[in-house]
Amino acid sequence: MCQIRLEKIQKRFGDNPILADIDLTVEEGEFCVFIGPSGCGKSTLLRLIAGLDDPSAGDIHIDGVRVNELAPAKRDVAMVFQSYALYPHMTVYDNMAFGLRHLKLAKDEIDRRVRAAADSLHLAALLDRKPGALSGGQRQRVAIGRAIVRQPKVFLFDEPLSNLDASLRVKTRVEIARLHRALGKASMVYVTHDQVEAMTLADKIVLLKPLAGQHGVPSIAQVGHPLELYHQPRNRFVAGFIGSPSMNFIDATVLNANEAGLACSAGGVPLTAAADAAGLARDSTVTLGIRPEHVSVGSGRLVGRISHLEHLGEHSYAYLETPLSATPLVVKLSERQATIGDTLPFSLPAQRLHVFDGAGDALPRLAHQDLTPAATAAI
């Protein structure tokens, strides 16, 4: 049973298109993450679902009911704001009970729900405090508590962790995942621009793309399981956005192309890629993509000179000057001693190369070791 269904959603501010052509379903109990560059309209889309803003066109269904004209409180959704938006003059208890009182619930039922939520979020000792006397992490938990006491069908989170420090963010992320499992049937829609949050929490990632004032292009760049977006990016935008550090792109000229593979030349170096390249004309330009963690380092017929190193402890990233292109090739080194100026042999495995045509669309990959869409669906 699907909880949220968006049909042909458009949103304009004045004449400026922000969201276009959004068709999306979120299933019962699914954790759906909106991700995308700043200003692409993630918060706007969330606010449309919440009912805090109206779509310029299109329909929003929640639990099978069209809710376009329904007030936010009537949609059975709860929202956690980035700024928490706690009521500063009320105690933690009253903050959580405020919405329940509007639901006309019995006093002891309100009390039961608030105390249960407070227990599960470790807020029991803070119920009489005002938000001003809480730390950022505690305020965050109160904001989540205010959402869960309502027992809504859908939870909406707008970058809930962005005001927390790094270690607390990891802790709260785990809490949210645990909460999602515990709540079972409730769907969650979660906005973030943090890749790790998106990859670790999501059942489904929706990657949005800024329209930059253009008309006639859809907002959604790709929807799918996190691994699907990672292994099967549909175009250059998705390939470059998912993954950190981001994918290396190399311009190449087609030498020979058919459905069994592609032979091309980048900076005079011949390369092959395992992609269904049928229909690509000889001498046309394509873009090859490979992730830093997929470059095979240590042996190979290509050589690069290390121009810069980033040590992250467990592994390092090296920036290689290569004949392939003017921009340095970023590669991942695991537990390897390297110094700037060293030369490093490497190769680009054909199975690991992504190929994008002149329009930036990905060619179907023939790689076998990667997960195909069918395989990811089974996860």
Added chain:
Amino acid sequence: MKRLEWTDIAYWLAVPPVLGFALFPFVYAVSSSFKLGNALFSSDFWPRVWSAANYAAVFAEQPFGQNLLNSVLVAGGVVLASLGVSLLAAYALGRVSFRGRGVLMMTILGVSMFPQVAILSGLFELVSALGLYDSLWALVLSDLIFTLPFTVWVLVTFMRELPKELEEAALMDGAGVLTVIFRIFLPLLWPAVAATSLLAFIAAWNEFLFALTFTLSSEQRTVPVAIALISGASSYELPWGNIMAASVIVTLPLIALVLVFQRHIVSGLTAGAVKG
């Protein structure tokens, strides 16, 4: 020990004249109100013989208690009406965007630019037409003309500053507009509300021209009018002692109010609403 800076010296040099200038009229009124008969015209600053006779006379010679009550009713009514109207208006003008909002704001400000005398005759027609002549309601109604623009403007400014998410969170929690205004915003605007109420109260309390024009009987007068109309036994004598005593009596409630509210006008209540 800390060295005395020249700014400190200048500060302490400036304090006595400012205090003296501000307080002298009131201290003089207090001292005069306790003098008797001809002592009023002597050059002593403090009375030789302290006497409360002037105070007794104020209440004996006219319905001054009634006048005080009238003032309290009018000023209190003006404050309540101004707050009720301006809180609702401030929500509309500060947080809802609609066409012509700027024009409306300027019109409201424009109303307060007319001198009271200029609108007196028009208001008189209005008051008579509503059948409010010689009633306290006439004063409440006419005083709103100068308190409302001020309270609306101040509250709009403060209400604009409140975070949008707070209102949206309340909407998601099922609160209606009135709940948002009175249960969420009002407690947060409390310092601004206290300050504007106080100023509106003082303005209505001291208002003279409308009170003089729209009331006739001495039972409907407010204190400023009552004081102005205090007369002596003969038309050649002005009972300064009574006037001073009455002036001291009307000033005391204002001083008390300011002292009480001052403790409550604490800002920073919004701290913690939004992670800053």
